[in-house]
Amino acid sequence: MSDYIQTDGASFFRVGRQAYVSAELYRRELNEIFDRTWLYAAHDSELREAGDFLTREVGGRELILQRQADGSLGVYLNACAHRGARVCNERAGNTQRFTCPYHGWTYDGQGALIGVPDRSAYGLPGHCDLQQSLIRVRHDSYRGFVFILYGRSAVSLAQHLGGARDYIDLILDQSEAPLEIIPGAFDHAIKANWKLLAENGVDAYHLPFAHKRYLKYLDTLGTDPASHRRSGRGEALGNGHALIMSGPPSTGRPIAYWSPLFPEALKPSIEAKFDELVRRFGQARAEEIAHTNKSLFIFPNLVINDILGLNIRTFFPRGADQVSVTVWGAGFADESAEERAARINGLISFIGPGGFGTPDDVEILESCQRAYAHAAIGYSDFSRGLLAGSRRHVDEEQNRGFWREWSRRLEGASVRPSQALAIAV
Template identity: 30%
Template sequence: MNVAMRAPQWDGLIRRDRVHGSLYTDPAVFAAELEQIWYRTWVYVGHESEVPNANDYVVKSIGPQSIIMTRDEAGKIHLLLNRCSHRANQVCSFDRGNARSFTCPFHAWTFANDGRLVGYAFPDGYEGQDRAGLSLARVTRMESYRGFIFGSFAAEGPTLKQHLGGAAETIDRLVRTSPEGEVEITAGFLKHRVKANWKFILENECDGYHPAFVHTSIFGVADSAIGKLYGGASTALTRDYGNGHTEIDLRPEFRKRDQPLSWFGTAEDRLPDYAARMKAAYGDKTAREIMIDGTPHVMIFPNLFIAEIQMFVIQPLAVDDSVQHVTALQFKGAPDLNRRLRQQTMGSVGPAGFLLADDSEMYERCHRGVQARNPEWVYLGRGEKRERRDELGFTVGHVTDEVPSRGIWDHYRKLMEPV
């Protein structure tokens, strides 16, 4: 697609308080997004804990692109394209494992787990061939922050630190939930596929307007007080960190409760080992503050969603086809907390869970509805007149306000417009 041809139309598609419905349904827009966003900016790929040992590998993605994340024998992590340099067949057939090499099933070309071509069948036909130029392609840039690995196909551009900006603090906040200061992504992933555009998911992750209505069933069955956090009287906030990163900040409500582990629907006496380890690691005062505030609810643009007890990774496959990969968060040195995190994740987003089923239904209904004509706009103006700057200069609004959506679309436009 010629991105420059479409560029002059952005003025007519994205406004401060609304966006045109075609941005969710036009295959040409999706093709432009792959080039301007998914293959240019920083995209979350995986976590270091998913390949803990030498020769471990796990298959990940950047958009529709299949990526093999490996740890070689020296302990170095690589992001390799799952694509044979001979005839483009995928060289890795399993989601995860431990292997020193990968052999393409088509013509038996073999690659080391650092990407080097180490052999091919019937080598007498390749006399004088320089193998170095036929290695597996790799993601151009790779950086890690607190164990979270991001990749970019762009040779130049902002550093990962610049990309994360103020949202990096939310990851810092997350890892402090562990008495050892580390997250472990070890519980395995569930995959939820929806017939909807990926941006409906992106916007929904920090939409505080819908939970009180969409999730009433699960809140009722679980006798949960979560719904009140998203009510009209709530003191919780929405926040735009810039660069497309957004947050629902529930800490004001948890601090009003002043009860450690209330964010998790429990108390210290129900998780005594975890509470004791946190106090030993941070001291009584700081541990109490951490356990009151809880984990963040943050969307790292374009695909990493940290949702208190779970982590989601968004994968766009087509303009109307998306996958959410979801796993329970696990914290190093917190076995009793981790067990309950796994149980609650299965209950909320597992195969029989209500939470993600509710959201998935909304994504697909929105995608079907946005194709209707007259009106052809999606309105994003809630709270625009009352948003403000917080003490760090980030735009914030009431928890039910559409500050996150406006922030996402502002950044989206900057990425999609030609330089």
């Protein structure tokens, strides 16, 4: 293990709090983790038609993602080959070309340079090579989730996802219709180290303490007040990925599990959805799909929450003590307007800026960071369940899995300049 982790492998596992405050370590993480790991960028449903594009910051770099005429996806750095200005300032749209607002260089939908004012003054040839085109970024997708990779690596996306793929499948098997991102996103910042958010995304232990207001609210609606004590499991899935799963949930689920949070009129359609899941997969898998809450963490910065609503969250460090966060809601294309409304209400009521969950978590994580800033000597403990060898959803094996991968990637690594990265198709 690294200098930041203390463990005997059997009874205790602790992380030195300097890991959350060190500016030098933050720079190493950018180089050794975010510049050399598959990062979630978008979902296929956000780019439906030929020419549709998104501009999005991923891993600290601005990208253009565009649907090509043949249905494939193009991903480019949003930087002109001439002087590096952004060639697209819109968040989304549909176009066949991008023109740099600085000097008018123009690129087609494949990123190739097709127009230069006063081209002859540059001595440019009539055709264009990659040096005069937008820089292409390596990308791949799994079941509609699009990931990018900045550095050269022999590790494929499938190899990186590893055991997490089974749980992406479990989430997406809720419906035979495709997943789609609900328009709009929730962007916010937290004055805390990014690793605190990685821990929190698969931490069920804090629910009855940090989110007491939410549990009291559920009580007023007639839900089961003991729901947070339901059985479940926590798993380290390898490669730093992690999972917590528990159920049945008192909050209900728009797919096949009704609760008092939903309108009474939705009961028949929800029951019909469960019957369909049983027909497709059998009783056991249908119950695992419909009657359990799942939070899936994909190393280093993606969380897929399949709970009251379905949401996708990414985060990226802006410093040792600052992280930016983006959350998207998601649903399935065959949902009725009432079912979609239930999903959105669930997302807003817990995850949104005025919800029960996010403000509580932000306050707690920022309080941790403030303590570390002037009391960083010492260790944070992740030993829960280790001695007993248990894998309950309220234990911490999933957190230990994250820290093992973090340590593996940083062990023996020196700071290397970002210009040494190889942007590759």
